[in-house]
Amino acid sequence: MAAQGSDSPVRLAAETWESLFRAQVAVMRKLQSGPAFRKLAVNEYDVLFTLSRCPSGWLRLNELNDNVLLSQSSLSRLVDRLEKRGLVSRMAAPQDGRGVLLKLTDEGRELQKEIGREHVRDISALVAPALTTAEQKELRRLTDKLRASLGPLPR
């Protein structure tokens, strides 16, 4: 059996992932500590954001779960909290008696926009000085491609 040299495909993939992961940790650390997330945790904001991007306005809980790094039960309770704060509302899914649809309330939409504006500024302040426009586009292309190739996520 051949030893894994320092240029093996396996090692390259591992180093690529590690670099991606560390960059994500570092950027997230900066973002979390900013003033944008005083009112809402990042995961909570992320749910509002995803709902705001949803064309129909309504989103199934299980679809939401693909975007967020949370277990099903944790997402369920996170949504409980958002609902109690009046930021989202639940509705039984029309075609599937098991399902639950979510949408932003007006207040939730307001808060998402408010935090979102600041969040986007924070991101830009971190990313724009780091990478040229062309590099950002290439990074986006590569991470899109990576994600697209993964197929359905495990539940």
Place this chain on the structure above:
Amino acid sequence: MAAQGSDSPVRLAAETWESLFRAQVAVMRKLQSGPAFRKLAVNEYDVLFTLSRCPSGWLRLNELNDNVLLSQSSLSRLVDRLEKRGLVSRMAAPQDGRGVLLKLTDEGRELQKEIGREHVRDISALVAPALTTAEQKELRRLTDKLRASLGPLPR
């Protein structure tokens, strides 16, 4: 004030970050669900991994904290758990009476290697089919560059 068009630098940076973040979530979801992390949570493994990469074998707790997306107190307790399981050992820092140095125990090193082997295979199975070798190198370059430009992380 000009409206933010769909090609504004601010928007590009935000979309780049979102793509990076979603890719990280998706890959992490797959990795977490695999059998490699039955014995140890990802954050716990990450601590063992970082220690295994440390040239001197000893690492300060606060340096470790830069690698992991955890608060200082959570890391302190995570290390408690690892220590109770016999995977790492603490030592007072020689030059700094406030500091704590960490190293892997033999058992910790074994477990890191065992999980690490499987983890690297899992990563490779996800990343290698998604991106060419050149693309992986470019992605690694870009995420390295991004991270390098961020400067010291907030505590």
Place this chain on the structure above:
DNA sequence: AGGCGATAGATGCAAATGCATCTAAATTGG
């Protein structure tokens, strides 16, 4: 030297998370 703000890490406590499990509804197979 002596005081003083800053830093490293630990700890009490409330909140968030995940696992296992539960209920209900949909789907499948005979």
Place this chain on the structure above:
DNA sequence: CCAATTTAGATGCATTTGCATCTATCGCCT
């Protein structure tokens, strides 16, 4: 058409996490 399996989401409970705070030590400045 009904039983068995699967799927969506909620919930009990133990674990993990973060915030605030505490102690101890360090570095600095006079």
